[in-house]
Amino acid sequence: MLAEPTASLRSVRDPRVPGPRGEYAPDAGPGRPYWARLLPLLAALACVTRLPSLCRPLWSPDEGYLAVQARMLAHGGTLYDTVVDRKPPLVPWLYEGAFALFGDGSLLPLKVLAVLAQLLTAVLLVSVARRRWGDGAGRTAGVLYLLISIGLNPEDAQAAAFEVFMLPCTAAAMWCADRRRWGAAGTAVACAFLAKQTGGAVLLPVGWLLWKGGAPRRDVLRLAAGLGGPVLAAALLTSPSGFLFWTVTGSGAYASFTGSELHVLGRGLVNSAILAAACAGILPPVVRVLRIARTGAGELWLWLAASVAAVLLGFHFFGHYYLQLMPPLALLGAAALQILPRERTVRAILVSGGACAVFLAWGLLAPRPELAHATRLAETVRAHTGPEDRVLFWGMHPEAYWLADRTPASRFLTAGLLTNYSGGRNGPQVGEKYAVTGAWPVFRRELRAAPPALVIDDSRGKPFAPHRVPALHRILTADYEPVLWVEGAVVWGRVER
Structure with missing residues (x-):
């Protein structure tokens, strides 16, 4: 039953021969200014999609929590002692540093950093897709990511909070693993975990890529050292027992599914529907193509599956949890579209752009x-x-x-x-x-x-x-x-x- 569609897909497939892991070499000719042309576009798109974040002093209680924590730390507070939260220390430290440099009366510097974080995530996705499937797929991945990156309730998508600063770390982990840079990949996984615990889920696809490459002992040790070093340093810079309690062992009641089951499940379904609407340009080609054609995207599916598990962990289903799904979805979309005729890519970008415009208007006009x-x-x-x-x-x-x-x-x-x-x-x-x-x-x-x-x-x-x-x-x-x-x-x- 699948023979005919597969043949049809192969007839429009890029004529280049994939590498041993399904990747394609970039098709840019010598001296072609690929990044010089693409980076301004991505930067402009990142700025436009984050415009609503500049229209309010803050967007979510998480931003408020981080701002208050940063002030307390600046006045002699100690993280996981006199300053506490269930989150790792990286983002509170980022807020503290920004306040030390620019003052604590505005979150504008953090909002700018959030724009840069989204731009960096897009650039890393471009690089991964370009290495695998060529220039066109790289452009598609970066543009699609930024278009869907605000596809949630603005309170969730526009806040300069934990998930936004976690995303470039997860993308960097996959970028490094794709290039067999295992020590750097481990460090990127550690940074993702230290931004938010669920960022550590990217270790699963990173480990899969290591295993596919034969998992030499030296590479396993490099990955372990890269992962363990920053986490151990963070624990020692705070309090090892406090770090362990507040980031891992002290949230049993919070993570329990008991209580408000219908309320929580309803929230999960609503946020899933909102994300699906934002990804309306990506999901059809992904569902149609990747189930019947080999694209070398197995680790991307694993990345998505690990991210879904991270969203489910804790049984709260807040909208900002779903941000973690967007990078692998953008890459899977690029993987699917590079197989299909070019007009399908144009259609996917137009649909995603239309959805992005709706979410942008929502962020600019909705009352708070x-x-x-x-x-x-x-x-x-x-x-x-x-x-x-x-x-x-x-x-x-x-x-x-x-x-x-x-x-x-x-x-x-x-x-x-x-x-x-x-x-x-x-x-x-x-x-x-x-x-x-x-x-x-x-x-x-x-x-x-x-x-x-x-x-x-x-x-x-x-x-x-x-x-x-x-x-x-x-x-x-x-x-x-x-x-x-x-x-x-x-x-x-x-x-x-």
Whole structure:
């Protein structure tokens, strides 16, 4: 049944002979300015697709969390001790460095770095595709990637957060592995993991390429050294036990599937549908061609499968998790389209461009009510406190600390770390007993040692409301009283005894 379509596909296939791993040599002639022509196009496309990120002071709570962490680190905080999160250290350090160079009043430098990260990812994908299938496939991979790179809810796609800085590391790992540079490949995998844990999934296709090449012992050792060195250094630069706890072992309740199953599955289906719409130009040729024609893309399928597993890990299905799928999808699209007639490539780019325009308009025009709410809370706090006062925002929007320019009263910047509400989980596994292990004794000590001038209850009826968290309710009723109401949030002022 497949003989006829396969023959048809081969008739329009590039006439060059593939190499031993299915790759094609670049078809550029001597002196042809391939990169000189392509790089400005990719740079312009990266800037245009990231325009919405410049229209807001920040896009997501993750950006707010990172900004507050960076300020705390700059003022003597210690990562995985007095500054905590469930993420590895690379992106908090990046924020800290950017703030040290450019000041901490704007995220614009980080937004520019996010543009550069997306451009670098596209360039690496171009290089991988060009090495395998020629110049045209390289251009296709880079352009397709940037067109689909914003194909999610703008809050997920436009934020200068963990996944965006993880992506060039994953692409670099595949680029290095494709060239048998195993030490560099291991380092790139380590950097991907240190940006976000799920970035380590790229180790699977990298390991596959190593195994296909015979896996000489020296190459295995180079890969292991490249991988282990940066991770060990990060652990030693922070705290080995704290690093292990906060990045690996301390998230059991967060990663549990129990609680809010329908809510979480619904989110996963919606985000999958949004990504499918963004990739409408890529998926048809991939499905049609790669299942019936050999293109030397086995490791790319493995990369995609590992990335899908990374999205599933933790059972939260946030939209920004899906960014990890985009680089392998772009390469698979280029692999499929280089087999098909040229008009199919034009059609795929036009469809992807149309979808990109829709997502671009969404990012530019969509209102951001939660950001507006956090901004109003921050303005209220700034008006009723002094620069040296500490405050506590009891909610899921740590960006309020950064917007208010006030010091957090606790290292726990969201109610999620103290109740397991993180990620919109609203089922039975929300409460004090589901908090990060050991968090509540530390939290109580912090509030006793330096009581916040204001506590802003921004729960607005959610399961982590103070009346459902007895320890916090006792603190509020004993030492504070409601003084203001702002759009459903309650501002508690300290009562002098």
